[in-house]
Amino acid sequence: MSDHIVKAYDEDLSQLKTMLAQMGGLVEQQLDDAIDALTRRDTALADRVIQNDERVDVLEHQIEEKAILTIAKRQPVARDLREIMVAIRVASDLERIGDLAKNTAKRTHAMSDQLPRKLMSGVTRMGRLAQVELKNILDAYSHSDAEMAMEVWRSDEELDALYNSIFRELLTYMMEDPRNISLCTHLLFGAKNMERIGDHATNIAENIHYLVHGKPLGEGRPKKDVTAAMRIDLEGSDDR
Amino acid sequence: MSDHIVKAYDEDLSQLKTMLAQMGGLVEQQLDDAIDALTRRDTALADRVIQNDERVDVLEHQIEEKAILTIAKRQPVARDLREIMVAIRVASDLERIGDLAKNTAKRTHAMSDQLPRKLMSGVTRMGRLAQVELKNILDAYSHSDAEMAMEVWRSDEELDALYNSIFRELLTYMMEDPRNISLCTHLLFGAKNMERIGDHATNIAENIHYLVHGKPLGEGRPKKDVTAAMRIDLEGSDDR
Structure with missing residues (x-):
């Protein structure tokens, strides 16, 4: 390039990075609000999260357009081109995280004060872990720090392990008392949302690796959500 | 352009379209196999779906790279540029549909022959509807047919309605007999996967509209998954 x-x-690139930082900040706020809304059964806050999701979607489209126009105008190659490809992918993962926060907020309306505190606290704990992952991966991205990205990538195991134990716990509660079923189902979906937010954080980590090193990460981290194939002992679970 | x-x-564009048609065909096959595997409890077929998902991911990356390089080399504008932006987005939705098929296949391992046939058949029916949506939206895309795309977009309501009724039905079964809980939870996630495949089909429909008309569709179709905020009557449900 001349x-x-x-x-x-x-x-152009610096503008793109600024837009992504804004989008990251908004999505962090949405996730924080969604977890607070669910935990405190604050339906007004939940509604705000649901409404604000449109702003996340608009930002993603603006970033994508800006990225594509920059490629068309400047014809970047090598690392410059990777910067822009990765920006598009990161925006897409952030948009999905925003969707998952919105879906979690929606479930606030289904909560009731009969919910055992212990059940909610497991999901809240997953939410807080997901928030830390999101914050760290946004930091790693803004500094193009591949090592920090790999730390986040590895730390996602913890969130997966927590999901697996909460999945069992929720199923056990449902079996003990059918009156818990409706609430626990919503908490299950909420917990699954947090687990998936972690997956999107690891996607971003892999893209930071690709950005910095110019090649994909290679072998994927083995998935630790084993619940998809899990049969729970019909007499109840003894592994709580 | 000269x-x-x-x-x-x-x-370049014709190559890109061919790659997308291949990816679409593969994802259709994955979805078909995932539904068959779950319905027939065919764990060998389920494992094949899980393995093949990597091919879907590889195709998405190849399409994205080809698209970005085409933009950088040819500097297209207006509709030509939209063609390529839309190709990137469609590949991303197809990749997500592939993921949802994989997740559904994984749940085959948790199925048992004690499952009431009626429960499975609801989820299978959702799967078949999702397949039709996917097939129609791929046809609409390959013909750049915005009207057909809008038909698919509207038809997704049916899948949402079916999801809502299956959600209630599964919860009711769980309440009636706690021994159903583990299986029904997996079917719930399976049903939710099909509902989300429909959402990705409507995303693709919106992108076909944008491709053809040069502007976004505007107001979103109101979401019909009302289960996220649904409280099920604790004494059981009377709306089956």
């Missing part, structure tokens, strides 16, 4: 193009490209 | 560039661009 000097002139390089400068114009740098400006 | 004549030379136009011809080169047309070739």
